[in-house]
């Protein structure tokens with residue numbers, strides 16, 4: 001594999017503020033980055049380092065708990081795909097990933113569903129939090145609020161970079177965006193044969209804001225057969241364009257492929273990705289791009305193995321069922337399509 005010397009650019013969120021003198025240049029830069037690599041480091045996000053350090057410390061404490069304390073909130077217990085997964089339970093395109101993780105989403109009451117309700121409503125419900133680490137609940141819920149606010153600012157900047165009003169997407173998120181927060185640990189190479197921490201994929205939401213700890217492993221497709229290492233830079237998030245923005249911009253913006261390579265033997269990687277998505281009931285519109293941008297559009301890249309739907313809830317449910325076959329079998333056997341049943345390892 002060719003190792004590219006390229007690096008992701010660093011963008012400062014403060015330069016997008018309405019009265020900032022560099023705003024026009026910042027929007028131009030964002031448009032270029034989002035159309036080419038689809039990935040950048042974000043500084044100036046306003047999240048206090050103390051909050052970052054506190055959440056990272058809690059993540060470490062969580063993973064250090066005895067297995068039984070972690071299994072108390074095993075995802076298999078949650079029809080809403082919330083909770084803890086041991087390494088090896090998650091699959092990307094049928095190949096096993098190697099990371100342990102806890103998934104959190106919007107904290108809601110479970111719905112009582114009627115027979116005709118759309119299946120995606122099963123995604124709505126409560127999170128699971130570990131009784132052995134009570135501090136985690138308030139920290140996670142505050143973090144979701146705080147990174148959502150940053151994500152919306154980034155989304156507003158993307159909107160303006162596409163020649164739209166900043167709130168063009170508000171109708172499809174202001175009722176409550178769909179958020180997914182993961183706290184992830186990638187164990188070192190000695191515990192696995194393969195180096196797939198998480199296999200090559202695109203993210204599904206509007207934008208992803210990834211907090212990395214000290215150990216690298218994230219790699220971004222450079223479009224020329226190689227990978228760009230997105231090494232951790234303190235006090236930054238790695239931000240990337242998700243498939244919803246690619247769909248809405250008819251392919252002008254690019255949801256780029258990335259993966260995580262397992263750390264070397266003896267090491268571990270800790271990361272906290274956050275995916276900001278639209279309201280589950282929403283349908284993604286196609287934006288009316290200014291003529292100069294529309295002329296460059298070549299359409300959305302549809303992957304026959306992973307079709308994209310404009311109906312947000314349907315799309316999210318599809319990817320959750322695929323990523324977590326054990327939860328699908330335990331709670332949603334009626335939704336697994338027969339072809340997939342065979343493809344998914346038991």
Ligand SMILES: O=C(O)CCC(=O)C(=O)O
Pocket residue numbers: 182184198203210212218258259260271272273
């Ligand atoms: O852990 C990371 O650095 C990235 C994870 C990722 O790409 C994902 O969960 O979608």
Ligand SMILES: [Fe+2]
Pocket residue numbers: 201202203258
């Ligand atoms: Fe990802």
